[in-house]
Amino acid sequence: MKRTKAERQLLLKEKIExxxxxxxxxxxxxxxxxxxxxxxxxxxxxxxxxxxxxxxVATNQWNETLKALPLEEVIGDIIDLELDKRAISILDITSDLVFSRNKIARGHHLFAQANSLAVAVINDELALTAKSEIRFTRQVKAGERVIAKAAIEGKEKGLTIVNVNSYVGKEKVFTGNFYMYQSNEHKGEISNETSS
Incomplete structure (x- = not known):
């Protein structure tokens, strides 16, 4: 049965809410x-x-909470954030994020989404990526939406480990562990830093 315009609009408003x-x-x-x-x-x-x-949603819910970087520096749009626990962001793959000849997303955009989410989830003014172990599991194409989910897994040698998995629909397209240095944790324990 076809809905009237008024019925559809009422249901549309409810669905979007x-x-x-x-x-x-x-x-x-x-x-x-x-x-x-x-x-x-x-x-x-x-x-x-x-x-x-x-x-x-991002401006009204997360702007006050983010500590390690300004909201406008996050690659993708944060839709959920619980500092020092988990975060979720969305990145729509537009034509400016893909190779022109094959319409496949450039890997550095997927990495940037995951890395900036790993930084954003840290409850500290300073959070830096010390090391990452990443894997791209399938190509992402123009028009697809990538949902990245970050979760803090624990600590190792003074670094916070953030696991990030990115999906298109239910299919995993990227996975990575980010080892994050934060200024308020275990100062002076990183032994391989070099100064310039």
Whole structure:
């Protein structure tokens, strides 16, 4: 049974409130209407596009909490953060993040998303990556959305270990362990530092 415009808009508003990071494409599929219809409904309801909704959540929930780097220096959009525990960010792979000839995402963007999330999860003014062990498990293409999940795994030789796994849908595309130096932990224990 086809819904009326008013019914659809009411349900659309509820759906976006429940899952604010849902895309227009996903909404169109859910409501069995065109993407243009969803965009018009959003405009009539004064609901911003996905990127603006993500920025709103990030700015209003995480700006006060982030310590190790400013929000604008995080690669991707943080959607969940519990300092010294876990964090999640979203990175939409746009045409400027891919190789022009094959539309595959440049690896340094996936690394930057994971690394900046590993820094962001640290509850300290200074957090630096001392070492990382990473693996790319599949190519990421233009138009895909990468969700990176960081979790603090523990400490080793004065460094905090942050595990980051990145996914497109349910498929893992990147995994890494980041060994993070932080200024308020075990000062002077890093023996391989060099000064210039």
């Amino acid at each position: 429940e899952t604010p990071f849902i895309t227009d494409e996903q909404l169109a599929k859910f409501f069995a209407v065109s993407i243009q219809t969803i965009r018009l409904d959003r405009m009539e309801l004064s609901i911003p596009e996905l990127r603006e909704r993500i920025k709103y």
